[in-house]
Amino acid sequence: MTLTHFLDGLRCACCGALNMLWLDPVRGLVECHECGQIALTLPDTGKEDS
Numbered sequence: 001m002t003l004t005h006f007l008d009g010l011r012c013a014c015c016g017a018l019n020m021l022w023l024d025p026v027r028g029l030v031e032c033h034e035c036g037q038i039a040l041t042l043p044d045t046g047k048e049d050s
């Protein structure tokens, strides 16, 4: 197991690269390995922590 999860089928909103996004659940962010863009918006995982 790894701490980061490969996000299949998602596209980077910055550079448009497909399947290059990784979810870091520890830090609660998504990083694009193509352009290095980091987004705080989580995909719909159904998990809600306040």
Ligand SMILES: [Zn+2]
Residues within 6 Å of the ligand: 012, 013, 014, 015, 016, 017, 032, 033, 034, 035, 036, 037
């Ligand atoms: Zn990108």
